[in-house]
Amino acid sequence: MTAEPSRSVKPLRASDADREAVVEQLREAAAEGRIDLDELDTRLGLALSAKTYAELAPLTEDLVPVAVAAGEPLVLEGGMQGASRSGRWKVPPAIRARGGAGGVRIDFTLADCRWREIELDVRGGMGGVKIVVPQGWTVQTDELSLGLGGLKNKTTGEGFPGAPVLRVTGSCGMGGVVVRHPNFRERRKLRNAQTH
Incomplete structure (x- = not known):
C-alpha cells in the first residue's frame, strides 16, 4: 500500500x-x-x-531559454596544475572540462545559472572531474562513458520544479567523474556568504 x-x-x-x-x-x-x-x-x-x-x-x-544559445562553450583545461570554476560566475549553456593530469573542479553552488539545461562534456583524463551542484538540480549521466575511473554520482533523486538540468556527456577517463552536493564545510561557507 x-x-x-x-x-x-x-x-x-x-x-x-x-x-x-x-x-x-x-x-x-x-x-x-x-x-x-x-x-x-x-x-x-x-x-x-x-x-x-x-x-x-x-x-x-x-x-529561461530552453535552447542552447550560439557561442563558444566554456573550456576548462586541467593540464598539470588543474583548473577550477567556483564562487560567483555566470554559467554558459555549454561547458567542456578536460581533466588532464591536474583535474578540473566545477562548483555551481553560488553560480548564476539562467539556463534550463546545461551541457557538460567531460574528459576525465588522469586527474578526473569533480562537479558540485546545488540541492534541487537534476544531473543526467546516461550518455557518459565510464572509462577506467568510473562515475560516482552522490546527488539526490529528482530536481526541484524549474531548477536546471545538467547533462553530463563524454568519458570519465582514468581519473573518474564525481558529482555531489555541497558538503558540510561548503554549506557553512555558503551560509556565511549569504549573510554578509
Whole structure:
C-alpha cells in the first residue's frame, strides 16, 4: 500500500537567496523588455512572498531559454596544475572540462545559472572531474562513458520544479567523474556568504 502523494511529499521551502535570485532574474527580464513594468511588479510581489520552490518556479519558467544559445562553450583545461570554476560566475549553456593530469573542479553552488539545461562534456583524463551542484538540480549521466575511473554520482533523486538540468556527456577517463552536493564545510561557507 502506497502513501498518498499529498502526505508523503512535502513542499520544499525557499530561502532568501532563492527569492533574491528570482527577483534579479525578473528585473533583468524587464530591462530586456521581455515583461512589462506592471507584470514585473506583480511577479516581484509573488516572488518576495513565496514560501516554497513550487511558488517560485512559475515566475521565471517562461523567461529561461530552453535552447542552447550560439557561442563558444566554456573550456576548462586541467593540464598539470588543474583548473577550477567556483564562487560567483555566470554559467554558459555549454561547458567542456578536460581533466588532464591536474583535474578540473566545477562548483555551481553560488553560480548564476539562467539556463534550463546545461551541457557538460567531460574528459576525465588522469586527474578526473569533480562537479558540485546545488540541492534541487537534476544531473543526467546516461550518455557518459565510464572509462577506467568510473562515475560516482552522490546527488539526490529528482530536481526541484524549474531548477536546471545538467547533462553530463563524454568519458570519465582514468581519473573518474564525481558529482555531489555541497558538503558540510561548503554549506557553512555558503551560509556565511549569504549573510554578509
